[in-house]
Amino acid sequence: MxxxxxxxxxxxxxxxxxxxxxxxxxxxxxxxxxxxxxxxxxxxxxxxxxxxxxxxxxxxxxxxxxxxxxxxxxxxxxxxxxxxxxxxxxxxxxxxxxxxxxxxxxxxxxxxxxxxxxxxxxxxxxxxxxxxxxxxxxxxxxxxxxxxxxxxxxxxxxxxxxxxxxxxxxxxxxxxxxxxxxxxxxxxxxxLARAAVEKERLRFSRDLHDLLGHTISVIVVKSEAARRIAPHDMDQALQQVADIESVGRQALTEIREAVTGYREGSLATELDRARSALTAAGMEPTVRRSGPPLPPQTEALLGWVVREAVTNVLRHSAATACAFVIDGTSDRVRLTVTDDGRNPAAPPTPGIGGTGLKGLSERLAAAGGSLEAGPGPEGGFVVTAELPADALVEPDGNPVTGPAR
Known part of the structure; x- marks a missing residue:
């Protein structure tokens, strides 16, 4: 009492x-x-x-x-x-x-x-x-x-x-x-204080959602590959397991960077990860790149495009090949991602399909660029991103980062 x-x-x-x-x-x-x-x-x-x-x-x-x-x-x-x-x-x-x-x-x-x-x-x-x-x-x-x-x-x-x-x-x-x-x-x-909190919450949710969505897709693909290979080639299966461990460790690092707000994407890193994930899923990746080096802001944005496109290919396409073409000039740069899959969830006409692509389109538009996605003329699915060679950044000076879904 x-x-x-x-x-x-x-x-x-x-x-x-x-x-x-x-x-x-x-x-x-x-x-x-x-x-x-x-x-x-x-x-x-x-x-x-x-x-x-x-x-x-x-x-x-x-x-x-x-x-x-x-x-x-x-x-x-x-x-x-x-x-x-x-x-x-x-x-x-x-x-x-x-x-x-x-x-x-x-x-x-x-x-x-x-x-x-x-x-x-x-x-x-x-x-x-x-x-x-x-x-x-x-x-x-x-x-x-x-x-x-x-x-x-x-x-x-x-x-x-x-x-x-x-x-x-x-x-x-x-x-x-x-x-x-x-x-x-x-x-x-x-x-302004409420807007700053909301902006930081949105930034964190975008980065975290993109990181987890892509990482989990890669882990699932590599786990399936390890299970499929294990009865015939244990060494190759163990290599896939090691890749899963590496992807998980990298995801932990990226999540910590996303929490502190210092994460910056890299086009080269995302292309390397895309090759590894697509190869593990039984798809043949090809990369063709031309043009001058790009500034970090533009690389970060194109890295998010690669990540989103690869995630959709792994989840929906059932493709056998996926091509990445980067054409750059002194003024503009274009990234085209093409697969030869079925894309059952693709929209019937060219445009922006899923909510992930819609959020990415808004991000590119804010940086002075554009995004188009839709079925290709010869089948499959095509994602085309175009940006200024020197992309815009957020008002706080940070690179424009991942899409909101």
């Missing part, structure tokens, strides 16, 4: 810590909300004092005007902190009503009632933006100065009142704009 009670307390303590952490992470940057502007209503205490002491003519009109001003100010400020509500027509109607009440009270009573102009400017700063804000604040400042000069009994000089009216709205709008910018940057940062 004691143990269960302490465990429950620990769970509650952990939950409280998680809630505090969540509030810290999701706390709104900048001003906490519209309530920071409500204490400025204390500027109207002078008008309230005049009204309460009977120094204001027509006190009922003044009282109703004071109540209307405070209500409209609170409504406009609260809606101004909500971007969606700020852009609604109702908000502008409320701001227009607040402006009318302010002008009426200031022009009718003067004195302390003129301090409602800076309050109106604060409300304008929460709602108006860009050129509308500049025009609105200038008009308010001029109106405050004119009314103060007309009454000649302002609580401060007309120029000071005009300056205070203008600067109140300008500072409020600047702070709110800065706050919104900070929130947008924070949201963008979180989105």
């Amino acid at each position: 004691i143990g269960s009670g302490s465990q429950a307390r620990e769970v509650r303590r952990r939950r409280r810590a998680e809630r505090r952490q969540w509030r810290r992470e999701h706390r709104r940057p900048g001003p906490p909300g519209p309530y920071v502007l409500l204490p400025w209503l204390l500027l109207g205490l002078g008008a309230f004092s005049n009204l309460f002491q009977g120094d204001t003519p027509n006190p009922w009109i003044g009282g109703i005007g004071l109540f209307a001003f405070n209500s409209l100010y609170i409504a406009v400020v609260v809606r101004g902190f909500d971007k969606r509500a700020r852009e609604s027509r109702l908000t502008y109607v409320l701001l227009a009503a607040l402006t009318a009440v302010t002008l009426g009270l200031a022009a009718g009573y003067g004195g302390s009632w003129l301090l409602f102009f800076p309050l109106l400017s604060l409300a304008c700063g929460t709602v108006l933006r860009k050129q509308w804000l500049a025009v609105g604040l200038l008009v308010l400042a001029v109106a405050a100065c004119v009314v103060a000069v007309w009454h000649k009994d302002s609580a401060s000089t007309p120029w000071t009142l005009a300056y205070g009216t203008f600067i109140s709205g300008a500072v409020t709008a600047a702070l709110l704009t800065l706050s919104e910018t900070v929130m947008e940057l924070r949201s963008t940062r979180q989105e």
Whole structure:
């Protein structure tokens, strides 16, 4: 019982810590909300004092005007902190009503009632933006100065009142704009972090799927060859088993490199592996290569094409021969993989068939190349990849790597 009670307390303590952490992470940057502007209503205490002491003519009109001003100010400020509500027509109607009440009270009573102009400017700063804000604040400042000069009994000089009216709205709008910018940057940062995680997950899934799919196909082919040869030639069967061990060790190394993100394909290595796998499956591989040496990025992409094409040949074709032709120039390079198999799963018209080839086609397209796959004119299946001699790389500088299936 004691143990269960302490465990429950620990769970509650952990939950409280998680809630505090969540509030810290999701706390709104900048001003906490519209309530920071409500204490400025204390500027109207002078008008309230005049009204309460009977120094204001027509006190009922003044009282109703004071109540209307405070209500409209609170409504406009609260809606101004909500971007969606700020852009609604109702908000502008409320701001227009607040402006009318302010002008009426200031022009009718003067004195302390003129301090409602800076309050109106604060409300304008929460709602108006860009050129509308500049025009609105200038008009308010001029109106405050004119009314103060007309009454000649302002609580401060007309120029000071005009300056205070203008600067109140300008500072409020600047702070709110800065706050919104900070929130947008924070949201963008979180989105970029999610995109980076998703990109790394996609990279790893592509590499791992390609590595395992091809490696398992090779292991299965060589295992079948070892089983078929063992009753007649044990030494050759043992050689196939040694090849299986070598393929497995190489796969472990490649998986570790894929996890750390440092794996780069090699066209020559993939061609050597293709020869070994096809020979073990009873197929005759041929390779013809011409043209200048290729940069690592292009070699890496063509290596993935060879890997994907050989995997499909081993799985589906039942072919007896497979040819690899690489033709390169100073500008473009083309890789053609042709087999003479049946390809029962091949599409009836030229194009991109399986999802592996579709993912590879997208990768080549991102590097400025293209991929075509379909039945050959003389039977079998043909995969043709074409790339710029200097293929594009990912924005992070890494070579474009394996296809997503």
